[in-house]
Amino acid sequence: MASQFIKRWELNKDKIFNLILAVSAVILIILGVGFFLSLFNASLVSLKKFGLSFFTGVIWDPVQEKFGALPYIYGTLVTSFISLAISLPFSIAISIVLGEYFQKGFFAEILRYLTELIAGVPSVVLGFWGLFFLVPLVREFEIKIGVTPYGVGILTASIILAFMILPYSASIGKDAMRLVPNELKEAAYALGATRWEMIKKVMLPYARSGIIAGVILSLGRALGETMAVTMVIGNYHGIPENIFSPGNTIASVIANEFTEATSEVYLSSLMYLGMTLFIITTVVNLIGRFILKKLQH
Amino acid sequence: MYFRIIKSKAISVLLTFIALLSTIPFLLVLYFILKNGISVINWEFLTTLPKPVGEPGGGILNALVGTIILILIALFLSVPLGIMVGIYLSEHPEGKIAFFSRLVSEILQGVPSIVIGIIAYLWVVKPMGHFSALSGGVALGIMMLPLVIKSTEEILKLIPNEIKEASLALGVPYYRTILRVIIPAGLSGILTGILAGVARIAGETAPLLFTAFGNPFLNFNILKPISAMPLLIFTYAVSPYEDWWSKAWGASCILVIFVLSLNVITRLLSKR
Amino acid sequence: MKKIFIMLTTLSFLLTSFLISQDRELLGAGATFPYVLYSKMFDDYYKKTGIKVNYQSIGSGGGIRQLKEKTVDFGASDAFLSEAQLREFDSPVIHIPICLGAVVITYNLPGNPELKLTPDVIADIYLGKIKKWNDPKLVSLNPDVKLPNMNITVIHRSDGSGTTFVFVDYLSKVSKEWETKVGRGTSVAWPVGLGGKGNEGVTGLVKQIPGSIGYVELIYAKQNKLPVALIKNKKGKFIKPELFSITSSAKVDIPSDTRVSVTDTDAEDGYPISSFTWILIYKEQNYKNRSLERAKQLVKLLWWMIHEGQAHTEPLDYAKLPPEVVKKAEALIKTITYNGKPVYKEVGIK
Numbered sequence: 001m002a003s004q005f006i007k008r009w010e011l012n013k014d015k016i017f018n019l020i021l022a023v024s025a026v027i028l029i030i031l032g033v034g035f036f037l038s039l040f041n042a043s044l045v046s047l048k049k050f051g052l053s054f055f056t057g058v059i060w061d062p063v064q065e066k067f068g069a070l071p072y073i074y075g076t077l078v079t080s081f082i083s084l085a086i087s088l089p090f091s092i093a094i095s096i097v098l099g100e101y102f103q104k105g106f107f108a109e110i111l112r113y114l115t116e117l118i119a120g121v122p123s124v125v126l127g128f129w130g131l132f133f134l135v136p137l138v139r140e141f142e143i144k145i146g147v148t149p150y151g152v153g154i155l156t157a158s159i160i161l162a163f164m165i166l167p168y169s170a171s172i173g174k175d176a177m178r179l180v181p182n183e184l185k186e187a188a189y190a191l192g193a194t195r196w197e198m199i200k201k202v203m204l205p206y207a208r209s210g211i212i213a214g215v216i217l218s219l220g221r222a223l224g225e226t227m228a229v230t231m232v233i234g235n236y237h238g239i240p241e242n243i244f245s246p247g248n249t250i251a252s253v254i255a256n257e258f259t260e261a262t263s264e265v266y267l268s269s270l271m272y273l274g275m276t277l278f279i280i281t282t283v284v285n286l287i288g289r290f291i292l293k294k295l296q297h
Numbered sequence: 298m299y300f301r302i303i304k305s306k307a308i309s310v311l312l313t314f315i316a317l318l319s320t321i322p323f324l325l326v327l328y329f330i331l332k333n334g335i336s337v338i339n340w341e342f343l344t345t346l347p348k349p350v351g352e353p354g355g356g357i358l359n360a361l362v363g364t365i366i367l368i369l370i371a372l373f374l375s376v377p378l379g380i381m382v383g384i385y386l387s388e389h390p391e392g393k394i395a396f397f398s399r400l401v402s403e404i405l406q407g408v409p410s411i412v413i414g415i416i417a418y419l420w421v422v423k424p425m426g427h428f429s430a431l432s433g434g435v436a437l438g439i440m441m442l443p444l445v446i447k448s449t450e451e452i453l454k455l456i457p458n459e460i461k462e463a464s465l466a467l468g469v470p471y472y473r474t475i476l477r478v479i480i481p482a483g484l485s486g487i488l489t490g491i492l493a494g495v496a497r498i499a500g501e502t503a504p505l506l507f508t509a510f511g512n513p514f515l516n517f518n519i520l521k522p523i524s525a526m527p528l529l530i531f532t533y534a535v536s537p538y539e540d541w542w543s544k545a546w547g548a549s550c551i552l553v554i555f556v557l558s559l560n561v562i563t564r565l566l567s568k569r
Numbered sequence: 570m571k572k573i574f575i576m577l578t579t580l581s582f583l584l585t586s587f588l589i590s591q592d593r594e595l596l597g598a599g600a601t602f603p604y605v606l607y608s609k610m611f612d613d614y615y616k617k618t619g620i621k622v623n624y625q626s627i628g629s630g631g632g633i634r635q636l637k638e639k640t641v642d643f644g645a646s647d648a649f650l651s652e653a654q655l656r657e658f659d660s661p662v663i664h665i666p667i668c669l670g671a672v673v674i675t676y677n678l679p680g681n682p683e684l685k686l687t688p689d690v691i692a693d694i695y696l697g698k699i700k701k702w703n704d705p706k707l708v709s710l711n712p713d714v715k716l717p718n719m720n721i722t723v724i725h726r727s728d729g730s731g732t733t734f735v736f737v738d739y740l741s742k743v744s745k746e747w748e749t750k751v752g753r754g755t756s757v758a759w760p761v762g763l764g765g766k767g768n769e770g771v772t773g774l775v776k777q778i779p780g781s782i783g784y785v786e787l788i789y790a791k792q793n794k795l796p797v798a799l800i801k802n803k804k805g806k807f808i809k810p811e812l813f814s815i816t817s818s819a820k821v822d823i824p825s826d827t828r829v830s831v832t833d834t835d836a837e838d839g840y841p842i843s844s845f846t847w848i849l850i851y852k853e854q855n856y857k858n859r860s861l862e863r864a865k866q867l868v869k870l871l872w873w874m875i876h877e878g879q880a881h882t883e884p885l886d887y888a889k890l891p892p893e894v895v896k897k898a899e900a901l902i903k904t905i906t907y908n909g910k911p912v913y914k915e916v917g918i919k
Contacts, residue, residue, distance in 0.1 A: 017472035021388070024381035025398040028442070032401030038419045039412070062729070063754035093315035101309055113561070114320035120560040121326060122500020124527045125549040128534040129326050132542075139778070148720045149779060150763060163322045170319075194305035224409025226503040227527075231535065235727035235764030246763045251411050251503070256766060258415070259507050259598075260630030260729035262637075262755065263657075274415045278408060285407030349608040351792055373579060426857055427596065427640040513608075514594070514621045522596065522623060535765075537772035537793045 039275040045268035054272060060237050060253075062261070067269040069276065071239045075247035076277075078240070079154055079229065080222035083161035084215065087169065091218075094170040095211060099177025100199055112174075119167035127231035130160045135232060142244055152234040153246045160228045165218035172217065176210020176295065177203055210295050216288035224281045226251035250277045327553070334550025337543050347513050353540050357548050359515050363430070363524040364499060367509065370434025370519060371498055375441040376491060383449025383487075384475060390454075406443035413439050414504030422508055430516070430523035433509030437501060441494035448490020452483035489566045496559035500552055502527035526552050594621045595866060599632020599645030600731045601767040602670055602786045603846045606887050607645070610878045620866055626767060630729015630755040636662070636849055639857050642867055644849040647731025648738075648755050649828040660856065663901050664847040665871050666827045668879070669819055669888035671810040672735050672842040673790050673797040676782040677775050678702065681796040682714040685807050688743035688800070688833075688841070694721055694782060695740065696747060697761035702780060717780070724774045724783035727764025729755040735844040736784045739832035784842075787815075788886050802841040803833055814840035815888040827897055843888075848874070854907045864907045865916050871902050872918055 046054065050067060057068015094115055102108035138159075139151030180203045188198040204211075234246020235256060250273050261267040341356050348355035382398060389395050405413075417436035422428055456479055464474040480487070502525075510522035511532070530548050533541035597607075604626035611622040627635075629646035636644030637658060649664050674686060690706050693699040699706060703716040726733045734755045741748040751757050763778075765771035768789045775783040776793055787810050790797050799807040808814045818831045818839030833841050848871060854864035875890060875898045882889040890898065903913045 011470075014471040017475070021381055021385040022394060024378055025385045025394050027378065028382050028398045028401050028446075029394070031439075032397075032404060034420075035405075035408075035416055038416060042415075042419060059758055061758035062756040063752050063758065090315060090319040093312045094319060097313050097316040101313065111316060111320065113564075114323055115316070117557055117560060118323040118326070120496055120556050121323075121553055122502070122527055122530075122549075122556060124502040124531050124534070125330065125500065125553055126326065128530060128545060128549055129329055131534060133325070133329055135777075143779075148722055150722060151778060152763065152774075163326075166319060166322075194301045196305035196308045197301065220407050224407075224411070226409065226411045227531065231531075235766070236762070237759060237764070248764075251409055254411050254415070255503055255506055256727050256764075257729065257756070258418075259627045260632075260634050260756070262630050262634045262654075262729060267634075271415065274412050278412045281407055281409055281412075282404050286403070289403055349612045350605045352609075422640065423638075426638075510598075511625050512623045514615075514623060521594065522625075535767070535773060536769035537776055537789065538769075 036275075036278070039271060039278060042271035043268055043275045045264055046272040047268075049265060050269075050272075054269070055276075058239065062257075062263070062266050065263060065265050067265070067272075069250070069269075069273055071237060072248050072250045072253050072273065073276075074239050075154070075233070076223055076249040076251070078247070079158045079161055079233070079249060080219055082154070082158035082243070083165060083222050084219055086158060086162035087166045087218065088215065091166055091169040091173055091214070092211065094166075095173030095177050095207075095214075096199060096203075098170075098174040099180075099207070100195075100203060103178060115170055116167045118163060123164070123225060123227040124231075126160055126164060127228035130156065130228060130232045134159060147244045150234060150244065150246055152232050153244050154233065154240050155243045157229045157233040157247070157249075158243075160232055161222045161225060164225060164228065165221045168218040168221055169211075169214040172214030172292070173207070173211045176207035176214065179210065179295070180206045209291050213288045213291035213295065216284060216291065220281050220284040220288060223284065224251055224277060226255050230255050250274075330546065330549050330553055333543070333546035334548075337547030338550060342544070342547055346515060347544075351538065351540075355544075357526070357529055357544060359512060359524040360526045360529040360548060361551075362515060362517075363509070363512070363528075364526045366430055366517065366519065366523060367433050367437055367505075367525055368495055368499060370431060371437035371441050372491070372495070374435060374438035375445055375494065379442050379445025379490075380449050380480075380487060383446045384453060384480075386446070386450040387453035388475070402443045402446045405439065406447075409503075410436075410440060410501050411503040411506075414506060414508060417504060417508045425520070428508060428510035428522040430509055430519040430521065433505045433523065433525065434519070436504035436508050437498040440498050440501065440504070441491075444494040444497065445487070445490050448493070449483070449487050452486025452490075453479060455486070456482050485566055489563045492559050492566075493563045496556045496563070499559075500527055500556055502531050593619065593866075594623060595642045595863070595870060596623050596640075597632075597643045597645060597848070598625045598627050598635045598641045599849075600629045600647050600846055601626040601769060602629070602647045602672075602730075602732045602735075602844075603645065603667065603887065604768070605786075605788045605792070606668060606881060606885050609881050609885065610874060613881065614870065614873060614878070618869075620870070622870065626769075628726070628728040628755070628767060629731025629734065632731075632849065633755070634729075636851075642850070642863065645846065646734075646755075646849060647844050647846040648734030649830075649845075649847060650849070658851075661852040662849050663852050663904065664826060664828055664849055665875070665898050665901055666845045666847050666890060666894055667874055668882045668890060669815050669831075669843055669845055671787040671815045671840050672732055672739070672784050672844065673787050673810045674782065674784055674800065674842075675772070675775055675790040675795040675797050677777075677779050677795070678719075679717065679779075680715075682711070683796060684714065684798045685710045686798045686800050688739075691800070692740050692744035692747045695723060695725075695760070695762070696744075696750065697723070719780035722778050722781040723759075723762030724765055724771050724778070724781050725759045725762045726756075726771060727766050730767075731755060731844075731846065732768055732784065732786060733757065735830075735832060735842060738830050739842045742833040787811075791886055800841050802839060803835055804837050806838065808838065808840045810840045810842075812883060812886060812888055814838055815843045816891065818843035819845070819888075819891055819894065823894055823897060825897055825900065827894065827901070845894075850905065852905060853909070854905060854912065861907050861912075861915070864905070864912050868902060868905055868912045868918070869916050872899075872913070872916075875899065875902075 135151040139149045142149045188202045230252035236246035240247035345356035421432035464478045512522045512524045516523045530545045533545035632644035635641045765774045771783045772789040818834040820836045879889040
């Protein structure tokens with residue numbers, strides 16, 4: 001009798017345990033859904049007022065309560081893509097070097113650490129460094145080529161972003177390269193290929209989707225980066241004329257103006273911006289991860 | 298024929314050179330921070346509070362304590378939930394709940410930290426009616442969650458099934474098996490995930506801008522605004538005061554050493 | 570077992586932390602304009618009374634917003650609330666003036682020359698119509714200065730600012746074009762220029778960008794050894810921003826609620842871009858479970874700020890309140906109530 005009771009008690013404990021686990025997973029799901037709903041709800045006022053013209057409007061005018069997000073979307077996209085362009089050659093070089101030439105050993109480890117640790121440096125510290133090291137450098141360059149010497153601007157922000165996203169695409173690219181089956185490599189050699197020809201014609205095509213996934217994920221990072229960007233981009237409320245001109249990004253605008261949006265429409269417009277950023281980065285990230293998952297199977 | 302071989306070698310040298318070039322930013326940043334920051338760090342810097350604007354002296358004690366408190370709150374919120382979800386996912390990898398919770402976790406990992414700050418503002422600051430360390434901790438906790446979940450799930454998946462089955466065969470109830478056998482076996486992996494999470498959130502500024510808010514005084518009350526290292530660095534960095542700049546270097550130095558050490562430790566741990 | 574123990578200790582930790590420092594802390598946010606002064610005042614107040622005042626300089630726009638959201642005990646702003654803005658608050662708000670400051674035009678030119686500027690020139694620069702330092706209009710005002718052939722980099726605020734409000738209020742008064750094209754506000758659609766965060770950010774940018782021009786509170790330019798321009802006032806005199814001219818600008822009629830702009834002042838020797846800066850609070854202090862104790866601390870702080878606290882103003886180049894304004898401020902503080910009953914009586918103020 002007693003042993004039967006204990007058995008049922010233990011079975012119940014198991015059931016409760018499993019229930020708790022499942023509940024925690026459900027809590028997470030509710031968290032995620034609530035996330036989106038809260039953002040959406042907070043953007044409603046602005047959504048209703050501006051609708052989709054929010055994305056084409058160029059004026060961000062808190063006095064007239066007219067809010068158009070185009071300059072910030074533009075700034076976000078431009079800085080992200082330029083930073084991708086800057087980091088791409090380096091990222092591919094690292095992927096090949098760590099993925100094929102130096103896969104093990106002391107040099108490989110050092111190189112890995114030195115290229116990946118920068119991802120650990122806090123954004124605000126990088127922005128601080130950028131303000132005192134990169135900005136004066138860019139300023140001198142601008143003086144030399146006769147452009148207004150802001151120092152801050154799209155170019156500077158893109159350079160700092162490139163530093164920040166490099167480790168992501170490099171690391172994923174390296175992993176993708178290391179996944180290339182040895183048989184393929186040896187087959188290429190057997191056919192008389194040099195090392196570089198093997199890399200170019202066999203490894204890179206094979207690892208292509210992995211490398212692309214890494215690039216997409218680093219794009220996702222660049223789109224949402226806030227602190228380093230807001231410290232060096234110049235906080236200009238219009239569409240930047242050229243790469244040396246100051247600009248602004250969605251994340252930077254939210255950081256600057258959130259605590260002081262004085263009217264309901266103003267605050268709601270910032271939330272609308274936040275929701276836009278959330279959706280863009282989520283889509284980009286999910287695409288990247290999806291490609292990665294397919295690779296691993 | 299030789300041309301192709303030479304070309305191959307030349308390219309390998311070129312690529313290695315480019316790869317080495319990309320270590321320069323990191324080394325530059327590290328050098329700059331250490332050079333400017335180390336000289337600032339002294340006993341006064343670590344143990345006193347900031348002085349009024351323009352007056353020399355003072356320190357960053359409020360920010361040091363603030364960061365520690367915020368991390369503790371984030372740990373308290375994210376570790377239990379994260380481990381539980383991680384266990385669930387490793388034990389029930391199929392099914393709708395698993396799919397959606399994994400999806401949410403992946404989405405959260407990619408959300409810009411400023412958006413998470415907005416959410417913490419909507420969920421904690423607004424209902425509470427004021428800024429607080431708690432809201433900052435909530436934002437940081439949300440950021441840590443995916444990292445804890447992922448590392449828990451992965452380490453538990455690595456544990457051979459035989460161990461679990463042996464324990465069950467010996468009559469140990471399921472929940473005990475998980476809690477007393479499986480988790481301890483995976484503890485290093487879980488710890489790695491937690492450390493990686495701490496390294497990530499210790500340097501985050503954006504979500505704290507409108508949650509923790511900042512405080513020039515020492516504060517242990519989580520319901521009140523609190524200072525934090527990254528917040529301090531940001532405020533001081535964009536100011537025009539040289540004294541504040543040097544303090545920001547000192548704070549950056551401490552923060553970077555802390556975060557990088559954690560990063561290196563987690564890498565070494567995950568090798569084992 | 571271990572888990573329960575850990576949970577209990579953390580719970581008790583949280584509980585005790587909740588109980589410490591309940592009402593011996595006041596929270597304020599807002600203007601960066603008086604931040605240098607406030608940070609000194611509150612440091613001194615803490616030394617004298619043990620009350621901690623946590624002031625975050627997030628810009629006047631932020632101060633107004635946080636007061637509206639009731640997340641702070643007081644807001645600080647150099648832009649007084651308009652009638653329309655006052656209506657947005659669900660309960661009356663009073664403005665307590667604390668001091669006067671000046672918005673100066675500072676710039677980064679080789680040799681740090683002292684420039685003379687007129688209202689229309691300043692407006693044209695900020696409208697983007699005057700683009701170079703050696704524009705004929707600037708040269709004719711400053712014949713003794715060698716103005717370089719450089720682009721003018723305009724710097725403004727990137728955040729919601731009372732300093733901006735004072736500046737654009739002045740520009741709206743002296744330039745019809747500015748008034749119609751851009752207008753007034755704590756955050757406006759700037760035709761040209763870069764944004765800096767806070768007075769600190771603008772100062773920082775001007776300090777570092779050659780050929781730049783910006784508007785900041787006087788003490789920021791002074792502490793950073795930046796030059797300031799003499800500006801032609803309404804009476805036709807070129808005035809240097811300093812204590813005397815700032816105080817003079819307030820020699821006009823001040824209404825009893827002290828909500829007045831003294832820019833483009835009629836006063837003979839007044840600096841034309843001067844302004845009061847105010848602390849904003851709710852008249853009725855019992856909202857959202859505020860305690861009487863908190864209201865008392867707030868009233869004591871405000872009373873101190875307009876009396877003993879004024880000693881800190883002049884050393885930092887803020888003008889202290891003229892005696893008539895102090896009287897008006899005292900009257901306003903006496904109207905602060907808790908549940909309808911005046912608070913000042915409870916703290917020993919006659």
